[in-house]
Amino acid sequence: MSSAASMNHGVFSLSGRSSMPGSLPFGENNAIKFSTTHFHLEYSLHKLQLRSFNAKRKMCRVPKLIAMATGVEEVLPPPLTSTSVPPSLFDGTARLYISYQCPYAQRVWITRNCKGLQNQIELVPIDLQDRPSWYKEKVYPPNKVPSLEHNNEVRGESLDLIKYIDTHFEGPSLFPSGPDDEEFAEELISYAGTFYKTVISSFKEDVTEAGTAFDYLETVLSKYDQGPFFLGQFSLVDIAYAPFIERFQLFLMEVKNYDIKSGRPKLAAWIDGMNNIDGYKVTRSDPKELVESYKKRFLGNP
Numbered sequence: 001m002s003s004a005a006s007m008n009h010g011v012f013s014l015s016g017r018s019s020m021p022g023s024l025p026f027g028e029n030n031a032i033k034f035s036t037t038h039f040h041l042e043y044s045l046h047k048l049q050l051r052s053f054n055a056k057r058k059m060c061r062v063p064k065l066i067a068m069a070t071g072v073e074e075v076l077p078p079p080l081t082s083t084s085v086p087p088s089l090f091d092g093t094a095r096l097y098i099s100y101q102c103p104y105a106q107r108v109w110i111t112r113n114c115k116g117l118q119n120q121i122e123l124v125p126i127d128l129q130d131r132p133s134w135y136k137e138k139v140y141p142p143n144k145v146p147s148l149e150h151n152n153e154v155r156g157e158s159l160d161l162i163k164y165i166d167t168h169f170e171g172p173s174l175f176p177s178g179p180d181d182e183e184f185a186e187e188l189i190s191y192a193g194t195f196y197k198t199v200i201s202s203f204k205e206d207v208t209e210a211g212t213a214f215d216y217l218e219t220v221l222s223k224y225d226q227g228p229f230f231l232g233q234f235s236l237v238d239i240a241y242a243p244f245i246e247r248f249q250l251f252l253m254e255v256k257n258y259d260i261k262s263g264r265p266k267l268a269a270w271i272d273g274m275n276n277i278d279g280y281k282v283t284r285s286d287p288k289e290l291v292e293s294y295k296k297r298f299l300g301n302p
């Protein structure tokens with residue numbers, strides 16, 4: 001890449017580079033770009049109830065296609081460090097740069113797997129504690145993960161990338177086609193940022209606020225009866241939430257003795273359903289490592 005890059009909404013091309021506003025650990029913007037309130041979501045829920053006859057439609061066959069697509073055996077490569085040589089950049093190969101521990105990167109990794117793209121998108125893990133200098137200099141100037149190298153451009157931001165992969169690569173669609181379902185899906189994806197901030201705010205205090213957030217998910221999960229997922233069928237909405245619920249469940253049980261599934265049968269069924277998705281299962285980290293990393297990050301444990 002040249003020393004001056006062009007950037008459009010997190011997209012970097014060979015013609016230049018720029019800097020990205022804001023940062024968080026793992027490099028995702030803290031504030032979700034969409035402004036969504038409970039009112040908007042509840043309004044959409046009401047519209048869906050008025051269309052209850054649609055709830056009787058046949059369940060989408062996407063999960064079966066996903067199960068078939070993710071039967072690909074893959075040997076995960078070791079993370080690249082400051083001493084690692086770069087891959088052959090911009091040679092026409094699509095590459096997904098991730099960290100195995102990053103929940104934002106996990107979203108995109110799950111999407112890649114569930115589309116059956118293990119042979120189309122090369123996985124390039126980065127050691128964020130010892131990241132190679134060439135990643136910032138030649139690949140993605142914000143120096144964050146995830147990022148996707150595709151068609152001589154590098155794109156970032158996890159929620160943008162899961163949609164990009166779903167629409168620009170082959171494989172089963174992971175987004176609903178109906179206008180009301182599509183609108184509701186967008187609002188749920190947008191709400192993921194509020195959900196995250198609400199839950200982590202309770203880590204050092206009472207879990208009441210976190211309970212409210214999980215109760216809201218329980219309500220949302222009750223609106224479709226074709227399956228255990230947010231839209232009945234497995235979709236990008238589930239992928240947006242899965243990495244964080246995985247971590248919250250483990251951390252809150254360990255630190256607060258709080259079971260997020262207790263009294264929430266729909267959420268419990270959702271967790272069980274996610275744990276049966278092959279493309280998700282292979283992305284899960286060691287539970288003890290996740291808990292320890294959250295203790296260090298949010299409680300200041302050494």
